[in-house]
Amino acid sequence: MLSIKNLSVKLQEEDKQILKGVDLEVEAGKVHAIMGPNGSGKSTLSYVLSGKAGYEVTDGSATLEGVDLLGMEPEERAAAGLFLAFQYPVEIPGVGNMTFLRTAVNAQRKARGEEEMSAADFLKVIRAKAKDLKIDAEMLKRPVNMGFSGGEKKRNEILQMAMLEPKMCILDETDSGLDVDAMKLVAEGVNALRSEGRGFLVITHYQRLLDHIKPDVVHIMSDGRIVKTGGPELALEVEHNGYADILAEVA
Amino acid sequence: MAEAALSRSSATELTADRKLPDQPWARSARVEALSRLDTLGLPHRRDEYWKFTRPDTLIQMPAPSAAVFHNDEKPLFDDMDRLRIVFVDGVFDENASDDLTLEGVKIERLATAQSDLHWAKDLYGKLEAAGQTPVPRTLAAFNTAYAEDGLLIHVTDKVSKPISLIYTHESDSSDAILHHCIKLDAGTELTVLENGPAAARFNKVMEVDIGDGAAFHHVRAQGRDHERRAVTHMFARLSAESVFKSFTMTVNGKLTRNECVIELTGDDATAHVAGVCVGDGDFHHDDTVFVTHDAVGCESRQVFKKVLRNGAVGVFQGKILVKNGAQKTDGYQISQSLLLDEDSQFLAKPELEIYADDVACSHGSTSGAIDEDALFYLRARGIPQNEATNLLTLAFLAEAVEEVQSDVLKEELTSRLDAWLARHRD
Ligand SMILES: Nc1ncnc2c1ncn2[C@@H]1O[C@H](COP(=O)(O)OP(=O)(O)O)[C@@H](O)[C@H]1O
Ligand SMILES: [Mg+2]
Numbered sequence: 001m002l003s004i005k006n007l008s009v010k011l012q013e014e015d016k017q018i019l020k021g022v023d024l025e026v027e028a029g030k031v032h033a034i035m036g037p038n039g040s041g042k043s044t045l046s047y048v049l050s051g052k053a054g055y056e057v058t059d060g061s062a063t064l065e066g067v068d069l070l071g072m073e074p075e076e077r078a079a080a081g082l083f084l085a086f087q088y089p090v091e092i093p094g095v096g097n098m099t100f101l102r103t104a105v106n107a108q109r110k111a112r113g114e115e116e117m118s119a120a121d122f123l124k125v126i127r128a129k130a131k132d133l134k135i136d137a138e139m140l141k142r143p144v145n146m147g148f149s150g151g152e153k154k155r156n157e158i159l160q161m162a163m164l165e166p167k168m169c170i171l172d173e174t175d176s177g178l179d180v181d182a183m184k185l186v187a188e189g190v191n192a193l194r195s196e197g198r199g200f201l202v203i204t205h206y207q208r209l210l211d212h213i214k215p216d217v218v219h220i221m222s223d224g225r226i227v228k229t230g231g232p233e234l235a236l237e238v239e240h241n242g243y244a245d246i247l248a249e250v251a
Numbered sequence: 252m253a254e255a256a257l258s259r260s261s262a263t264e265l266t267a268d269r270k271l272p273d274q275p276w277a278r279s280a281r282v283e284a285l286s287r288l289d290t291l292g293l294p295h296r297r298d299e300y301w302k303f304t305r306p307d308t309l310i311q312m313p314a315p316s317a318a319v320f321h322n323d324e325k326p327l328f329d330d331m332d333r334l335r336i337v338f339v340d341g342v343f344d345e346n347a348s349d350d351l352t353l354e355g356v357k358i359e360r361l362a363t364a365q366s367d368l369h370w371a372k373d374l375y376g377k378l379e380a381a382g383q384t385p386v387p388r389t390l391a392a393f394n395t396a397y398a399e400d401g402l403l404i405h406v407t408d409k410v411s412k413p414i415s416l417i418y419t420h421e422s423d424s425s426d427a428i429l430h431h432c433i434k435l436d437a438g439t440e441l442t443v444l445e446n447g448p449a450a451a452r453f454n455k456v457m458e459v460d461i462g463d464g465a466a467f468h469h470v471r472a473q474g475r476d477h478e479r480r481a482v483t484h485m486f487a488r489l490s491a492e493s494v495f496k497s498f499t500m501t502v503n504g505k506l507t508r509n510e511c512v513i514e515l516t517g518d519d520a521t522a523h524v525a526g527v528c529v530g531d532g533d534f535h536h537d538d539t540v541f542v543t544h545d546a547v548g549c550e551s552r553q554v555f556k557k558v559l560r561n562g563a564v565g566v567f568q569g570k571i572l573v574k575n576g577a578q579k580t581d582g583y584q585i586s587q588s589l590l591l592d593e594d595s596q597f598l599a600k601p602e603l604e605i606y607a608d609d610v611a612c613s614h615g616s617t618s619g620a621i622d623e624d625a626l627f628y629l630r631a632r633g634i635p636q637n638e639a640t641n642l643l644t645l646a647f648l649a650e651a652v653e654e655v656q657s658d659v660l661k662e663e664l665t666s667r668l669d670a671w672l673a674r675h676r677d
Contacts, residue, residue: 050631051627051630051631052627052631053623053627073630073635073636074627074630074631075630075631075633075634075635075636075639077631078630078631078632078633079633084631086628086631089628090624090625090627090628091625092622092625092628092629092643092646093646094643094645094646094647094649094650095629095642095643095646099642100629100632100642101632103634103638103642104629104632104633104634105633107632107633107634107635107638108632108633111633111635143646144628160632164632164633
């Protein structure tokens with residue numbers, strides 16, 4: 001599904017190499033986790049895949065179902081089925097959450113040549129999905145992420161993911177800033193979306209999210225590279241021994 | 252003094268071949284206005300008050316021409332129940348207008364009002380004259396002297412539907428002057444709508460005297476024609492517990508200077524002035540606002556937002572003056588511009604001058620580009636760049652549009668702004 005080969009990225013403005021040849025293959029129906037110390041390049045990877053400006057790809061490739069992602073505009077990547085749940089969701093004053101989501105859903109449908117969703121259908125669907133995530137009507141009406149608590153912002157990301165039904169979901173530290181209850185809600189939201197045709201890349205610093213979203217494969221990232229790959233037990237190893245041991249072992 | 256003023260041509264071609272309209276009740280007001288014009292002179296590019304906007308083309312004769320711009324957009328306010336009064340290039344169009352009769356209000360034309368006992372005698376040119384200090388606004392004095400037409404509206408009750416002034420532009424070379432006086436008796440209400448490009452060059456004055464507890468709502472759309480020019484003045488005097496709310500949307504136009512001079516003279520009055528303008532290319536828009544608090548417990552708000560691109564220029568000069576004794580004043584002023592490229596420019600001069608000690612006043616002025624993080628967030632959800640930019644632009648304008656009371660009008664104005672944004676994509 002998502003195929004990343006030798007992806008090498010530097011900052012556009014500075015001579016600083018951040019990703020130094022990332023290789024990663026996420027198959028449809030699978031959940032891959034990326035763990036790694038702060039500053040290892042996890043968010044950068046998610047940004048580069050979704051098309052944020054400011055980075056320069058110096059080598060390598062990234063494709064979604066065989067289609068080159070790196071040559072596309074961010075909105076084209078989204079329409080192609082890529083979704084990023086942001087580590088820091090952006091607040092947008094003046095744009096209603098509901099308007100935003102409906103515009104997004106219909107923009108993607110339009111880009112794919114599908115019929116747009118009617119206002120009534122949209123309302124029905126979003127109400128049901130919002131309820132599962134304990135997002136109330138008032139939150140839907142407010143401007144995007146404005147005045148949302150950390151947990152509410154993360155739940156709102158998952159709501160967007162549920163509405164957009166992407167093929168490939170990247171979650172960047174969706175667990176950070178969440179208490180146990182909120183984390184359970186988020187994990188349930190993610191698990192409800194798990195399906196044959198959908199891939200997940202769950203970026204996290206800690207193991208605890210992976211208790212709720214069980215990964216098939218765990219990667220350790222350090223200094224811009226995937227340095228170790230294993231099964232769920234690798235996450236537990238990090239939990240018990242920290243990153244230092246693993247990094248020392250691969251160094 | 253009268254004859255001296257009349258015989259003298261006041262230093263400019265603007266007044267050279269004009270005669271004061273012959274109307275006994277307004278004569279002294281016109282003569283005095285001419286004398287103000289003589290004494291104070293017309294605006295000059297070296298005047299401090301015209302630092303950001305060149306007045307030349309507002310004064311030169313003949314008026315620079317402006318092509319009539321045609322598009323198939325439905326005129327604004329079209330579906331509303333309203334009393335329509337049409338001026339074509341500044342000339343009253345009787346056939347296109349409704350009868351000037353409406354319950355709760357008496358409407359006359361300046362051109363035909365003749366009685367020497369006319370109520371407007373106490374208003375015509377009076378607020379304009381008071382508004383000449385501390386800074387002269389002599390294009391308004393010029394207007395008082397020479398305006399041949401306009402409306403005299405006396406409001407005696409709560410008026411059920413808006414009076415809608417429609418300014419049509421048909422001649423490339425029109426140079427229109429209109430002067431309206433509106434007097435609201437105590438406890439009355441009126442909404443005035445204005446729309447249309449008006450003329451190649453338009454000089455308009457509106458004087459509004461708002462009685463105790465009365466409410467005046469004003470929504471204006473200056474628009475469409477790319478080459479038109481306008482200088483407009485709104486003078487408002489507010490009595491106790493009265494309300495004044497004015498909103499202006501400006502779309503296109505080579506040069507627009509909108510001055511709004513508000514005097515809060517009765518306790519607990521409320522004055523809100525708001526404006527949005529969207530300009531592309533050869534567009535210069537100037538909002539100059541002067542709010543004077545001269546009573547206790549009054550609230551004033553100025554909210555101005557501008558979207559500028561392709562070299563468009565926006566100007567805001569706004570002042571809140573709180574006089575000695577105007578305690579418990581609540582004054583707010585914000586002017587912001589969104590620059591969609593690096594060629595566009597926003598020039599702002601926000602001012603507070605406070606002589607009372609128990610007041611809450613705040614002001615702010617910002618100018619910036621589209622928030623890149625917000626733009627990326629929207630795009631990452633599949634919203635194309637143009638559409639995302641428009642969404643953020645409308646969101647930026649929303650705080651000012653929110654000042655419009657009516658939801659119907661709000662929606663109609665927003666859809667116009669949306670259409671403008673869609674038309675001006677690269
Ligand atoms: N836009 C940027 N400007 C400067 N440094 C950046 C930028 N983006 C990322 N970096 C740097 O790249 C490295 C990786 O950051 P990031 O991808 O956020 O790591 P992680 O998400 O694993 O914590 C860090 O050293 C960070 O400071
Ligand atoms: Mg990160």
